[in-house]
Amino acid sequence: MKARRAAFLGIMAAVLLICCREESALPAVAPAEISETKYVALTFDDGPRANTTGRLLDGLRERGASATFFLIGRQIAGNEDLVLRMKVEGHQVGNHTWDHVTLQGKPAAVVxxxxxxxxxxxxxxxxxxxxWVRPPYGLLNKNxxxxxxxxxxxxxxxxxxxKLKxxxxxxxxxxxxxxPGNIILLHDIYATSVDAAFQIxxxxxxxxxxxxTVEELLALYGITPQAGVFYTDAREITE
Known part of the structure; x- marks a missing residue:
């Protein structure tokens, strides 16, 4: 009887030892569930402007956020360093015409x-x-x-x-x-818009x-951008 009891206790001790080893191999706390990333593109028109665009670039860099800048040509002179920073710091640079004129209905030579x-x-x-091009006011005839x-x-x-400022x-x-998938429009020539961008x-x-960036946004949604096609966000194409 004593021999059987000793054998039984020996088996139970071995079982407990195995269980303890298995439990110790498990993490004390289960890892937090990772939510799916939501992508959005922040875009800025009408720059560059030295004081506001420079501060905006500083804040975006601190936050690890990328953006797309649609530049007015006549404002580039004297702000070349800001344009270079945009590219170096991972932003997309685009074209917003030279004089911010409405292109809709204009002769081809003017456009x-x-x-x-x-x-x-x-x-x-x-x-x-x-x-890439953003026509002023988003206006352009289909033809x-x-x-x-x-x-x-x-x-x-x-x-x-x-208008709000x-x-x-x-x-x-x-x-x-x-x-998710939206393209947000702001203007980096207003201090209030820069402040708003940081809060957003x-x-x-x-x-x-x-x-x-807009280019990255479309790629993340599996869209191959085409010349002459309007992209409103990553889920909508303007016909």
């Missing part, structure tokens, strides 16, 4: 001059590349689009920061509407959003 002058100014700083050799960029979230109102307008990035990054 070509506005686009080519700005494209050349950017190339003189950044070298060869595809500098004009075939003249462009790059994709065209519209937007899906417009807080009208140029109030950081809180701009932030509220964006946060109320924004969804801080809030949305905390919610799992990542800020990427």
């Amino acid at each position: 070509q001059k506005e686009i080519c002058r700005t494209d050349n100014a950017i190339r003189n700083i950044l070298g060869d590349g595809s500098y 004009q689009r075939c003249c462009f050799s790059t994709p065209l960029v519209h937007w899906s979230v417009d807080p009208e920061d140029w 109030n950081a809180k109102k701009v932030v509220d307008a964006v946060l109320k509407k924004v969804q 990035v801080d809030t949305l990054e905390a919610e799992g959003y990542e800020f990427v």
